Amino acid sequence: MRAALIIAGQEIRDGLRNRWIVALTLLLAGFSLTLTFLGSAPTGAVGASPLLVTIVSLSSLSIFLLPLIGLMLSFDSIVGEVERGTMLLLLAYPVARWQVLTGKFLGHLAILTFATVVGYGAAGVVAAGEGVTADTWVAFASMVASSVALGGVFLAIGYLISTSVRERATAAGIAIGVWIFFVLVYDMALLGLLVGAGEKVAGGLFHALLLANPTDAYRLLNFTGFDNVAAFSGSIGMLGNAKISLLALALVQLAWISVPLVITGYLFKRKDI
């Protein structure tokens, strides 16, 4: 584990040095503050807690942004190092390959956590105002945590891509494809299925299809997981009957992180460097 932590530390240092961490934090803070200010305008004095509105808008932001950030951090990290020759040297040291992978994941996850907590936290503090209930804060914290987990899912998928291909450019192409598929195409296809097949789609199948996409699992977790948020999310009509427990949704996210990581570990172990 010591070796993994040393590699994680190196990834973080690298992230600081090439300004990745600063850039990501500013990006997330910029987007989330903009959404917060825009979002609070329509609610005016009606009484909806601005923080609740912020949770909903930040969730929508996360679905697009965090998978992208996760893939950007990870797609290069195996194949790029192999291509540059740094992997050759690293693996000549007394480190097991699973330690290299774990170290990279922990390092990238730390970067992602910092950027998300600071970026979204800034918006949360601005939006909070007075009279925010503890429930709302719990929902906010859960949104931030699941956003980091969503990024983690795509980190894991990114490593899988990075380990499976031989060229950096291929990894970049596949990463973009994966992002488009999970974030844009999948939901449209699902909607098409619903419209086309209508009543014939069994509820169970529909739920399974939702859970088969980590971004949908994330959406469910944040839009329906908390009653106070669900009321404002506007997705209640479509997802109202999708009552899947919070625990199950969290487990789905966890599975989406661990399964690609385990497959990556297996492939990486047998890869010729």
Place this chain on the structure above:
Amino acid sequence: MTDAVMIFDHASKVYDGSTVLDDVVLNVAPGETLALVGHNGAGKTTMMKLLLGLIRPSTGTVRVLGLDPAGPDGVEAKRALGFLPETVAFQQAMSGLEVLNFYARLKGADLADNMTLLEKVGLADAARQRVKTYSKGMRQRLGLAQALLGSPRLMLLDEPTSGLDPATRRQFYDTISALRDDGVTVLMSSHALSEFETHVDRIAIMNAGRLKASGTLAELRHGADIPVRIRLRTREAAATDIASRLPGADVTRVNGCIVEFSCTPENKMNLVRRVTDMGVTIEDIEIDLPSLDQLYRHYRNGDAP
């Protein structure tokens, strides 16, 4: 040689149907300095990667300090190993000292020694500069510094001196000599045999994945039996006459006053004596001993085991 620290036992490696290493049998004894010589693609880097456990042999076995480098104990073997890759690459945004600190942590070496190590390779002044700004020679020296971390017992140097200026090259050889004196086992590769003349104990010549020959330089010279070329210039136009009276010589050129022939190394002195006894006046005599490059070519192309 059961005490060998590096063992290739009928090791082969096949990539996508092409054989890059073909049934290599080679042992390296503790404290020995062995040079792997061969063209690009001869299999030298493949052998290093096998020793590092970066790839697994398709057939046969590879052992380092008695351990399988690609197996679960491979990490233990790597603790005692220093490696300098052919083209060494570092994280560009880090300084030389930061790079060295990172690798020292991985190896469990004392960070306090790193500055001394950088001084040793002549990078003390550039320690805090980013690696991005380093020249090729500086990167190679940083590469040497990281290979020396934690005083390894085994050293793998993949073409350590290719493309270096003479001064840096000199420094590399000094370091290798110092390692030999400390009893470190060194395996290094090059594409020119002439690089190593005085720096190694044993030479292994590789071609297209096969081990063509191995032995000390003297053994290789003896085993090769490459003909010696002799060129004579006489005052009188007696060349044809001389050429007809040279038993066992392979006359290649006769041109009035000039005779050129080759013969076996053993026959060399005998023939020279004969010529001088003929009573013709010899103006000049040139004797070409086989060069290291000829020696290399001989083994590279031959089928000798």
